[in-house]
Amino acid sequence: MSIVDNSSDIRSRLAAAEAALVAIGQRNDPVIERLDIAVLIPAEENATTISEVVRGYRVALPSARIYVYDADSTDGTALMAKEAGAIVRREGSADAGDRIRHMFADVDADVYVLADASGAYDPTAAPRMISRLVERQADMVSGGRITPDKKAFEPTLKLEDACTTSLISQLFKNPFNDMLTGYRVLSKRFVKSFTTPTRGLNAQADLVLHALDLAMTVSEVHTTYSLDPMPAPSQASIAADAWRALTTSARLMRNERPLLVFGLPGLGAGILASVSPSLTETVVLVGISVGLTLTGIVLNEIRRVGRQARREAFNLIESLASRLERLDDTRRRLEEIEASRLRPSALEMRPRSARIN
Template identity: 35%
Template structure:
């Protein structure tokens, strides 16, 4: 049985580039089926995608995350190639990503734009480079990983990843969510350096540097709480415990000095903070047990997706 390949292109107002993206992938991967998910475009994206020969799906909930999940949930294939519709990722490098998925037994292969500095050279929005560096450092530090390009939109997945992936991510934070999902469940991830090119003239990014940047940071800490609850709640509990001890030192000093506590509210607050720290630590322990059970269940589910590619 031949390997079925699906190229997935979530789109919002990409009439300037979508035809070229589809044509390039038709040339490079003639055996693949190409799907475009239109996310409420108000230009000619849909017409041009259909004219180029892609099958068009629709997602009314606004956001790249919604469009990508619509594609994941609607299409059955053995290998999925996820790419943006803005013509910034060369289709010519898709076979290399697919080959890495097969040869390295990976479940997600990421097109790494940063190692060869093409993203830094091509992207003209300075804060984007800073944001990429910040997210890479945060995730690699807290999840003890070595992912070089967390936010790349050029990825290849196997069937097991796609069929088991679930997310509440709505917009451009979806790439962060994909990466942390793989790291949390121990799914094999491999990176392949790729070239990146800036958007062609007349094509505009929908990414807002600051609002989407803050959303990425919020997404990271929310997923850190979800995937590493013991670590997250232990840090919060430690902060509350130390604050409680600091405040509690004043009533204790008063009692030792005067055999009377004048700062009763301070003593009550200190005790409350210490008790809250203990409760948070207990919550972290319970949630950590649930998370470990969930990871074991995921490993069991993944066994049936072992694929021999042809």
């Protein structure tokens, strides 16, 4: 499937509409100004776009800190990002999942905007996504991609992404139209509880699984997405994509449903052992059955303990709603103290003659 933007007029109208929504008041929401916001941008060989991306987020979120994690680019990406006003950190790993985990561990903020260095996503949508995070008391707001022809972007250009999306939708109640978008707004407790090692999946799939596995409150906001023409896939790339899709699906099932993956073959081996006429075959099949079943039980228990640990870490971190309430309470107390200092006392309000007597 190929989705190509052939209409600059439609693109400009969508951009103008997005800017109009921001101008109505979403970007200037006073709640946003009170939050400590960090924009996280993983980059690799993005010298042609990184300056525009950084400046876009500086305009959309003037009070935010913008971090660019560069994977040792050789085209001057780090220098361009620094000149545009970003805080640049070099990252040795080229794996997107590793970079996301390092960013989450290094940066402390109330709200995190996870963006992309390619310039495909619209920075002016970030205030609207943050407002949604606050209004819904959510922990993740995804930027569902909308192409300029007003069609929702479905990430099925790659078989691997299609299989991942389909499997996650089957395993969980999936609330997202666009599961694998690279544009997200996250709460602090989401970020700081995201301590699991990589599942060997798409980095965005790991984020979605973390939210769904802990039953977090999530939401989605449609955002414009600029698409480049996709080259026609070769037979070799199709075969490689099919193999990755198969291995990714197997890893996903093993990680999320280990008892099912290992228990069913174990049960099958046990049934075969019960009807086998050969003692040797029976012993072998019983051993296989017991081994597979125990493997499923152990992996399922490891998954349960890991999820419980992540849930405890999630619950220990103050929610964004609680932090805003605490900030409001502190502000009210300070205003009351200031008002009491400016208010004249009862003695000062009495006539001077009465005070002398």
